[in-house]
Amino acid sequence: MTALAAGHRFADTPLAILGPDDVAAYAEASGDHNPIHLDEQAARAAGLPGTIVHGMLIMGRLEGAIRSWLPQARLARLSTRFVKPLAVGDGIVIGGRIVRLRPQEDGGSELLLRLTVANGAGTMICVGEAALHLDAEA
Amino acid sequence: MSEAQWTEIAALDLSTARAQVRAFAAALGAPEEPVPATFAFTVFSHPSVMETLARLAGERSAVLVHQAQDFVYSGELEADRHYTVLVDWKSHEERADRLTLRGRVQDLQGTAGGTPLQEFRAEIVLFENRESAP
Numbered sequence: 602m603t604a605l606a607a608g609h610r611f612a613d614t615p616l617a618i619l620g621p622d623d624v625a626a627y628a629e630a631s632g633d634h635n636p637i638h639l640d641e642q643a644a645r646a647a648g649l650p651g652t653i654v655h656g657m658l659i660m661g662r663l664e665g666a667i668r669s670w671l672p673q674a675r676l677a678r679l680s681t682r683f684v685k686p687l688a689v690g691d692g693i694v695i696g697g698r699i700v701r702l703r704p705q706e707d708g709g710s711e712l713l714l715r716l717t718v719a720n721g722a723g724t725m726i727c728v729g730e731a732a733l734h735l736d737a738e739a
Numbered sequence: 740m741s742e743a744q745w746t747e748i749a750a751l752d753l754s755t756a757r758a759q760v761r762a763f764a765a766a767l768g769a770p771e772e773p774v775p776a777t778f779a780f781t782v783f784s785h786p787s788v789m790e791t792l793a794r795l796a797g798e799r800s801a802v803l804v805h806q807a808q809d810f811v812y813s814g815e816l817e818a819d820r821h822y823t824v825l826v827d828w829k830s831h832e833e834r835a836d837r838l839t840l841r842g843r844v845q846d847l848q849g850t851a852g853g854t855p856l857q858e859f860r861a862e863i864v865l866f867e868n869r870e871s872a873p
Binding site: 617631632634655658661668676683686 | 759762765767768769776777780781784802803804805806808809866867
């Protein structure tokens with residue numbers, strides 16, 4: 602594995618399209634049937650340009666990206682803030698970099714990651730931060 | 740300025756039955772083990788939480804849009820268990836159109852008052868359609 606250090610940038614995830622079927626599956630699995638995610642007319646009536654993807658579905662994808670970059674790390678904290686909604690049918694690309702790596706008393710390390718989510722056009726829709734713990738032997 | 744107080748909604752059961760976790764993980768395109776970190780968030784879809792949110796949104800003729808989320812994990816959830824999650828909410832002092840939902844997952848011993856196994860918050864916007872307003 603490449604040595605981790607502050608400034609290390611992980612390879613962006615491939616573009617993942619989140620279409621109506623993905624959103625419907627997430628609504629069913631999570632129980633979140635808010636019509637702004639599922640019903641084009643309801644979303645427009647609410648003043649949105651159309652249906653939008655669940656924020657938690659995007660956050661779940663972020664978690665997946667972190668686990669793929671650092672499968673040996675333990676997630677301690679994850680925060681996200683949306684700056685724009687993501688239209689259903691658009692895609693996401695997730696980026697991440699290490700902004701801090703701090704040794705811990707137990708011999709492990711604490712990593713702080715900055716995260717970005719862009720839509721298919723490359724516009725930032727979400728920013729985030731994650732704290733992870735790496736064991737000494739990792 | 741005094742901080743807004745948390746208002747309790749309910750102490751809810753969170754089941755990590757394997758079939759539910761599998762469906763949730765599949766919807767994320769993730770493996771079912773470990774239990775996805777965001778799985779606990781599904782308690783916010785519980786009818787008692789939805790009723791509270793619907794009432795708050797209804798007072799403003801608004802829809803609910805998640806703006807931000809924050810999770811702190813002291814430990815992962817185990818599959819095929821039942822956890823108790825304490826759910827409450829509070830308004831924002833500076834933004835009348837914002838509220839925060841909070842869930843605190845108790846460990847399997849149900850230790851009250853201790854550090855939650857997981858704590859998660861969602862900042863929600865009560866989104867009003869001002870374009871259609873007269």
